[in-house]
Amino acid sequence: MTTERTSGRRKQAFAAAAAVAALLTTAACGGGSDDDGGKGSSTGAAGFDAANNKVAQASLAKKGGTLKFGAAQDADSWDTTRGYYGMMWNFARYYSRQLVTNKTEPGAAGAEITPDLATATAKVTDDGKTYTYTLRDGVTWEDGKPITSQDVKYGIERVWAQDVLAGGPTYLKDVLDPKGAYKGPYKDTSKDKLGLKAIETPDAKTIVFKLPQANSDFEEMLALVSASPVRQDMDTKSKYGLKPFSSGPYKFESYAPGKDLTLVRNDKWAQASDPIRKAYPDKITIQFFSDANQLDQRLLNGDLDLDLNQTGMSPQGRTTALKEHKGNLDNPVSGYVRYAVFPQSVAPFDNIECRKAVIYGADHVSLQTARGGPVAGGDIGTNMLPPSVPGAEGQKYDPYEISGANKGGNEAKAKEALKACGQPNGFKTTIAVRNNKPVEVATAQSLQASLKKVGITAEIDQYDGSQTAGIIGSPSNVKKKGYGIIIMGWGPDFPSVQGFGLPLWSSKYIAESGNNNYALIKDKAIDGLFDSYVTTLDDAGKTKISTEINHKVMEGAYYLPFVFERFINWRSDNLANVYTTDGYSGQYDFVNLGLKNPKK
Amino acid sequence: MTAPLHEPTAEAAPSAADEAAVATASAKAVQGRSLGRIAWERLKRDKLALTGGIVVLFLVLVALFAPVITSLLGQDPNEYHENLIDPLFGTPTGSLGGISGDHLLGVEPVNGRDILARILYGARISLLVGFLSAVVAVILGTVLGILAGFFGGWVDSLISRIMDGLLAFPQLLFIIALVSVMPNHMLGLTGSSVRVFLMIVVIGFFGWPYIGRVVRGQTLSLREREYVEAARSLGAGRLYILFKELLPNLVAPIVVYTTMMIPTNILTEAALSFLGVGVKPPTASWGQMLSSAIDYYESDPMFMVVPGVAIFITVLAFNLFGDGVRDALDPKASR
Numbered sequence: 018m019t020t021e022r023t024s025g026r027r028k029q030a031f032a033a034a035a036a037v038a039a040l041l042t043t044a045a046c047g048g049g050s051d052d053d054g055g056k057g058s059s060t061g062a063a064g065f066d067a068a069n070n071k072v073a074q075a076s077l078a079k080k081g082g083t084l085k086f087g088a089a090q091d092a093d094s095w096d097t098t099r100g101y102y103g104m105m106w107n108f109a110r111y112y113s114r115q116l117v118t119n120k121t122e123p124g125a126a127g128a129e130i131t132p133d134l135a136t137a138t139a140k141v142t143d144d145g146k147t148y149t150y151t152l153r154d155g156v157t158w159e160d161g162k163p164i165t166s167q168d169v170k171y172g173i174e175r176v177w178a179q180d181v182l183a184g185g186p187t188y189l190k191d192v193l194d195p196k197g198a199y200k201g202p203y204k205d206t207s208k209d210k211l212g213l214k215a216i217e218t219p220d221a222k223t224i225v226f227k228l229p230q231a232n233s234d235f236e237e238m239l240a241l242v243s244a245s246p247v248r249q250d251m252d253t254k255s256k257y258g259l260k261p262f263s264s265g266p267y268k269f270e271s272y273a274p275g276k277d278l279t280l281v282r283n284d285k286w287a288q289a290s291d292p293i294r295k296a297y298p299d300k301i302t303i304q305f306f307s308d309a310n311q312l313d314q315r316l317l318n319g320d321l322d323l324d325l326n327q328t329g330m331s332p333q334g335r336t337t338a339l340k341e342h343k344g345n346l347d348n349p350v351s352g353y354v355r356y357a358v359f360p361q362s363v364a365p366f367d368n369i370e371c372r373k374a375v376i377y378g379a380d381h382v383s384l385q386t387a388r389g390g391p392v393a394g395g396d397i398g399t400n401m402l403p404p405s406v407p408g409a410e411g412q413k414y415d416p417y418e419i420s421g422a423n424k425g426g427n428e429a430k431a432k433e434a435l436k437a438c439g440q441p442n443g444f445k446t447t448i449a450v451r452n453n454k455p456v457e458v459a460t461a462q463s464l465q466a467s468l469k470k471v472g473i474t475a476e477i478d479q480y481d482g483s484q485t486a487g488i489i490g491s492p493s494n495v496k497k498k499g500y501g502i503i504i505m506g507w508g509p510d511f512p513s514v515q516g517f518g519l520p521l522w523s524s525k526y527i528a529e530s531g532n533n534n535y536a537l538i539k540d541k542a543i544d545g546l547f548d549s550y551v552t553t554l555d556d557a558g559k560t561k562i563s564t565e566i567n568h569k570v571m572e573g574a575y576y577l578p579f580v581f582e583r584f585i586n587w588r589s590d591n592l593a594n595v596y597t598t599d600g601y602s603g604q605y606d607f608v609n610l611g612l613k614n615p616k617k
Numbered sequence: 618m619t620a621p622l623h624e625p626t627a628e629a630a631p632s633a634a635d636e637a638a639v640a641t642a643s644a645k646a647v648q649g650r651s652l653g654r655i656a657w658e659r660l661k662r663d664k665l666a667l668t669g670g671i672v673v674l675f676l677v678l679v680a681l682f683a684p685v686i687t688s689l690l691g692q693d694p695n696e697y698h699e700n701l702i703d704p705l706f707g708t709p710t711g712s713l714g715g716i717s718g719d720h721l722l723g724v725e726p727v728n729g730r731d732i733l734a735r736i737l738y739g740a741r742i743s744l745l746v747g748f749l750s751a752v753v754a755v756i757l758g759t760v761l762g763i764l765a766g767f768f769g770g771w772v773d774s775l776i777s778r779i780m781d782g783l784l785a786f787p788q789l790l791f792i793i794a795l796v797s798v799m800p801n802h803m804l805g806l807t808g809s810s811v812r813v814f815l816m817i818v819v820i821g822f823f824g825w826p827y828i829g830r831v832v833r834g835q836t837l838s839l840r841e842r843e844y845v846e847a848a849r850s851l852g853a854g855r856l857y858i859l860f861k862e863l864l865p866n867l868v869a870p871i872v873v874y875t876t877m878m879i880p881t882n883i884l885t886e887a888a889l890s891f892l893g894v895g896v897k898p899p900t901a902s903w904g905q906m907l908s909s910a911i912d913y914y915e916s917d918p919m920f921m922v923v924p925g926v927a928i929f930i931t932v933l934a935f936n937l938f939g940d941g942v943r944d945a946l947d948p949k950a951s952r
Contacts, residue, residue: 332706332707332912332913332916333912333915333916335706336706336707336708336916337915337916339705339706340706380697382699383699383728386699386704386707386727386728387727387728389707390704390705390706390707392705393705393707452893455909455912458898459728461898462728462899463697463728465898465899466695466697466728466899467697469695476808476897477897477898477899478897479893479897481797
């Protein structure tokens with residue numbers, strides 16, 4: 018009996034204690050989430066825009082775990098020589114090192130150059146025509162052999178082999194060998210295949226670049242992944258992109274194009290030899306999706322950490338994310354300018370006044386809405402230099418008052434321009450737009466609608482978006498089809514007026530196929546400014562020239578800018594040390610991402 | 618080559634036979650009811666078919682008067698109303714896709730175009746392509762079907778093999794390929810009219826074997842009937858037999874297949890527009906509306922529902938009506 022009574026009392030006491038404990042826990046929960054409200058969401062996400070141009074949750078990054086990327090688009094190639102997608106350059110830093118690279122810092126500082134394989138940035142001599150680097154000690158390949166200056170030279174020489182390794186940027190080839198004297202390492206007759214005269218390797222640690230003409234952006238070009246070392250005995254030529262030989266902290270474990278990719282730690286890489294890479298996770302995976310909506314869904318569920326493509330979420334996922342998970346989003350400026358361009362070969366766009374008529378007639382707010390609005394689309398573009406490029410003035414330079422008085426389209430001014438152009442009743446033209454970009458089709462329709470009000474009848478031609486080079490990149494085809502307005506976008510290869518504007522605005526870059534100077538600009542003043550830009554070595558002078566080039570382009574009314582593009586990018590609750598960088602057009606800097614909970 | 622030889626008799630004989638036929642027909646009409654009248658009375662009793670018919674009629678009227686209706690409503694299918702769009706999400710403000718007194722079915726995301734006006738204008742494209750491509754298919758199918766069935770032999774073999782070939786042809790892929798290589802200007806047409814013309818011709822061209830096979834089969838059995846034998850023995854020419862003896866008896870299956878073919882063609886048009894090879898923007902079309910609605914199926918489901926329902930109702934109405942017509946014309950046919 019006694020036992021029963023005691024046990025009864027004990028039960029009561031236990032119940033009471035449990036109740037109190039329960040109350041306390043709930044109170045604690047409530048308090049906890051209140052505190053989080055200020056800094057971020059209760060899920061641990063850093064908060065809206067917390068990683069935009071600043072570092073979010075750097076201290077929470079732990080070693081280990083699997084960093085999971087998802088992507089709707091595979092890289093053009095993972096071969097360091099052949100990749101041209103910004104996200105590929107960003108990702109390639111996991112498995113490749115360069116003499117110099119972008120700083121691993123947020124925002125504008127991320128676009129500055131810092132030594133990587135080299136001990137210091139270049140020793141520039143001979144009026145900017147000689148660049149000398151010394152390699153660091155202890156830098157190795159994934160098999161433990163040291164990386165030599167010859168490996169660097171061979172990697173760069175591969176850029177010359179455009180017949181086998183097409184696709185990547187060719188700046189190095191254009192600057193080091195403008196006449197095209199060298200035929201590339203695969204046709205090299207010298208025994209060591211290092212026949213390129215412009216690069217000298219006096220010993221395994223020293224590499225000297227001898228430029229025929231100075232180029233003030235040369236070091237920016239060396240910071241591109243196309244300047245990565247490649248070891249001759251590991252060069253599988255056109256198949257190299259399937260399994261590049263690693264010089265970085267991670268190496269390829271498996272890659273099935275369009276399906277998945279796995280990187281694992283390269284245990285031969287030594288932290289001490291690398292001043293910039295933190296190498297937090299043990300493993301990095303990419304899963305490819307054929308459908309962007311499906312990818313967004315997996316991101317929202319928390320199955321994946323971030324989007325490899327870094328081109329913003331699709332409208333569907335974006336809406337859900339903005340409504341329910343705002344703390345997981347960043348809204349960086351992408352470095353892209355989205356615009357319409359007027360080929361001068363197509364009448365009446367040979368007349369500047371007719372070009373102005375379109376600029377004045379367009380409803381710029383409507384175009385911005387079509388791009389996705391101020392948040393997902395970006396600020397109204399007022400000139401052609403993206404804000405991340407030195408010398409850019411953003412919306413402060415607005416010669417056509419695109420974001421000011423003429424925001425909603427200025428019918429009167431457009432008609433005036435039409436009269437000056439000799440087309441007082443308007444004219445007919447065709448807008449060319451890629452058929453695989455719904456947002457661009459939407460902007461084309463918006464432009465069509467607002468131009469109709471001023472008497473310009475535009476027909477929309479949606480061409481195969483995968484055939485850009487042969488369709489709008491061919492001036493003769495553009496003329497034949499009568500594409501008076503072409504809708505496009507452009508981002509800088511490296512943040513300078515040369516890395517952005519040279520292919521677009523220089524008369525030397527007009528090509529019969531793969532042309533990017535769609536407007537066919539042949540302006541001696543602009544060409545002259547580019548020439549003086551490459552020989553100007555001080556930053557202030559470079560900035561000034563950049564601004565001038567931008568002004569000259571805008572004064573010619575060749576372009577109607579839509580937006581300085583912004584993205585809505587997702588970062589999972591588990592990501593730490595996240596920041597966007599101008600070095601990769603507002604993308605997250607992949608190479609130093611870490612996980613808060615490696616076991617997740 | 619035989620025709621000139623027979624011509625005199627062929628022309629002489631018909632007049633006698635014709636008069637006789639007319640006489641018997643008019644005698645019958647006095648006593649009983651014509652085939653058409655019987656069919657019409659059967660159709661009137663079929664409530665479902667009648668409803669379908671009324672809806673079809675309504676759709677045709679709406680499509681014809683789309684500009685009048687939209688201007689009465691004070692809307693334009695291509696006018697932007699971006700003030701009705703939430704700039705953050707790109708979707709219409711207000712509930713149910715921005716339905717309001719001004720915009721009875723709401724507005725499109727991103728640009729705020731009036732959905733009702735676009736649905737009305739879209740009906741024009743759907744019905745135009747649906748009807749005219751059916752007409753193309755019926756003309757080709759009837760003529761070639763009769764020829765195959767009536768003449769038999771190598772003519773039949775040739776036409777039948779062509780039909781087999783066309784039926785096996787991947788028409789959707791062909792149309793997509795064709796549209797992308799066609800110039801923007803042809804036969805004095807530009808822009809959307811080129812695409813509409815192409816769709817009519819191509820859908821019609823790929824549709825004729827369906828009717829052609831039925832007509833051929835029907836002709837094969839009819840040409841052995843006694844009245845045809847009789848006409849032949851009286852010296853009737855081939856053309857006379859074809860057009861006076863056979864064709865009238867083929868009207869029922871042709872009408873039935875036409876009504877059944879129109880909704881299929883409307884769906885094909887929607888599919889083509891959905892795939893981006895239909896009419897060009899800004900011309901409204903249901904399929905193209907559906908395709909742009911995909912990106913908003915969660916955030917603005919109304920945008921997908923409206924054109925979806927429009928296609929559904931149209932196709933259903935045509936099918937019900939078509940079924941009714943078949944039952945009325947050929948009560949023996951099993952369902």
